[in-house]
Amino acid sequence: ATLSVAxxxxxxxxAPKVAKAKKASADKAPKYYPADDIPVKVPSERELASRxxxxxxxxxxxxxxxxxxxxxFRGRRVVFLRQLASGLLLVxxxxxxxxxxxxxxxxxxxxxxxxxxxxxxxxxQKFEDSYFGKAKSGKKGKKTGDEMFEEAxxxxxxxxxxxxxxxxxxxxLMKSLKNPLMPxxxxxxxxxxxxxxxxxxxx
Numbered sequence: 663a664t665l666s667v668a669x670x671x672x673x674x675x676x677a678p679k680v681a682k683a684k685k686a687s688a689d690k691a692p693k694y695y696p697a698d699d700i701p702v703k704v705p706s707e708r709e710l711a712s713r714x715x716x717x718x719x720x721x722x723x724x725x726x727x728x729x730x731x732x733x734x735f736r737g738r739r740v741v742f743l744r745q746l747a748s749g750l751l752l753v754x755x756x757x758x759x760x761x762x763x764x765x766x767x768x769x770x771x772x773x774x775x776x777x778x779x780x781x782x783x784x785x786x787q788k789f790e791d792s793y794f795g796k797a798k799s800g801k802k803g804k805k806t807g808d809e810m811f812e813e814a815x816x817x818x819x820x821x822x823x824x825x826x827x828x829x830x831x832x833x834x835l836m837k838s839l840k841n842p843l844m845p846x847x848x849x850x851x852x853x854x855x856x857x858x859x860x861x862x863x864x865x
Contacts, residue, residue, distance in 0.1 A: 715749040721774035725781040729773040729852045735762050737851045741779050743786045756832040760849045766794055775865040780838040
């Protein structure tokens, strides 16, 4: 017991000295300097232009009907309009057909089908990533319990400008849905049963 107490005391006494020694070694100048200046790698034009944006799959082209695999509208069909700067896909139902508005989706969570819709008459250049961002509120102060419950229960309100944008896109898309079976196809929900084999299916 006497030895253990002595060893503990000596360890406590040595702790500050060890910490000081580590700090001093960290503050010392390095012993080795490179003979030549190591140049900093300059990113190429391709690296600057890509910015890490995922390459669009060959099976996904403007007008391709996609099946959503995740999110609120999983199992539903949408029409692909174009790829945004972030790499996400701009899609729509259209809203008049199946109730799916303009939204962004990741191409990793969609199945590209062989069905295509003519989207040449749709003007989607105004829809960027900033269009879908939530409006930032002011400084957040302390809220009472009632205020927190009211904020949670409040339903998001769609602005008139967004409604007009959706209507313009839907109007242009509806002109391309001349086949009476196409709206029914877009409205139908995709699902699999136990006997289905997705890897053998042709979409």
